[in-house]
Amino acid sequence: MSSLVIGGTYSARIHGIAGPWTVHGTVTIWDVQHHDNGLTTVTVQLSDHPDPRCPGHSTYATATVSALPDGARALVDLVTPEPGPSRIGLGYRLLAQHPAEDAALHLAAADHVLAEWEPVPADDSPLGSSALPALARAAHRATEHTTGRRDAEAERDQLIRRLDAGGVPRDVLAHTIGRNISRIGQLCRTSPTGRTNCTTVDA
Numbered sequence: 001m002s003s004l005v006i007g008g009t010y011s012a013r014i015h016g017i018a019g020p021w022t023v024h025g026t027v028t029i030w031d032v033q034h035h036d037n038g039l040t041t042v043t044v045q046l047s048d049h050p051d052p053r054c055p056g057h058s059t060y061a062t063a064t065v066s067a068l069p070d071g072a073r074a075l076v077d078l079v080t081p082e083p084g085p086s087r088i089g090l091g092y093r094l095l096a097q098h099p100a101e102d103a104a105l106h107l108a109a110a111d112h113v114l115a116e117w118e119p120v121p122a123d124d125s126p127l128g129s130s131a132l133p134a135l136a137r138a139a140h141r142a143t144e145h146t147t148g149r150r151d152a153e154a155e156r157d158q159l160i161r162r163l164d165a166g167g168v169p170r171d172v173l174a175h176t177i178g179r180n181i182s183r184i185g186q187l188c189r190t191s192p193t194g195r196t197n198c199t200t201v202d203a
Contacts, residue, residue: 003032004029004032004040004042004065005029005094005097006029006030006031006032006100006103007028007029007030007097007098007099007100007102007103008028008029008094008096008097008098009026009027009028009029009052009094009095009096009097009098010026010027010028010029010090010091010092010093010094010095011024011025011026011027011050011090011091011093011095012024012025012026012027012046012088012089012090012091013088013089014046014048014085014088015085015086015087015088015089016084016085016086016087023048023085024050025046025047025048025049025050025056026046026047026049026050026051026052026056026095027044027045027046027047027075027088027090028044028045028047028052028096028098028106029042029043029044030042030043030044030045030102030103030106030107030110031043031103031107039064039065040064040065041062041063041064041065042062042063042064042065042075043060043061043062043106043107043110044060044061044062044063044075045058045059045060045061045106045110046058046059046060046061046080046085046088052095052096053096059080059081059113060080060106060109060110060113060114061075061078061079061080061084061088061110061114062078062079062080062110062114063075063076063077063078063079063088064076064077065090072089072090073089073090073092074087074088074089074090075087075088075090079114079117079118079119080114080117081113081114081117082117082137115130116130116133116134117133118130119134120134120159124158124162125162126162126163126165126166126167127159127162127163127165127166127168128163128166128167128168129163129168129172131159131162131163131166132163132168132172132176134159135156135159135160135163135173135176135177136176136177138152138155138156138159139156139176139177139178141155141156142155142156156177157187160173160177160184160187160188161187161188164184164187164188165188170184170185
């Protein structure tokens with residue numbers, strides 16, 4: 001797999017952002033990280049316009065670079081504002097080159113844009129207020145009449161427990177999910193022994 005150039009703009013086939021259709025756009029690379037496990041991750045700027053001279057609509061994303069069996073490369077495991085693409089096919093030809101020294105500015109912007117979309121650690125560890133956007137999204141999904149509602153309710157309840165354990169005020173939790181603070185108290189009541197007995201918040 002050829003190297004990715006910081007500040008380089010490549011053609012992109014953006015899958016999943018428009019249902020079954022593919023959007024032809026560009027990807028500009030602003031950071032490349034090679035990890036001990038062999039994976040390469042990138043921070044990129046996406047544009048929905050195929051011509052790098054045209055601004056189009058753009059946003060930032062982080063992703064893992066994957067080599068496909070046919071020799072093509074793709075960006076997978078994307079973290080990007082929703083609704084976002086499921087996968088991005090990445091071209092090899094360099095379409096444009098931006099100054100590499102602009103990377104710091106774009107990485108700061110990417111951190112700001114993506115902060116609320118970073119996945120929550122998949123364990124039972126306490127969480128801080130940075131996980132409140134994840135709680136808000138889970139609470140919203142729990143109000144939708146879809147097949148995934150029960151899973152969303154379970155995710156919402158677990159996030160409330162973890163945020164409560166992390167010291168996030170219960171009135172903040174109640175405001176985030178649009179419920180009364182007494183509902184948060186119902187979810188997690190701490191016994192004198194420090195054990196937490198949990199019930200379920202009403203949907």
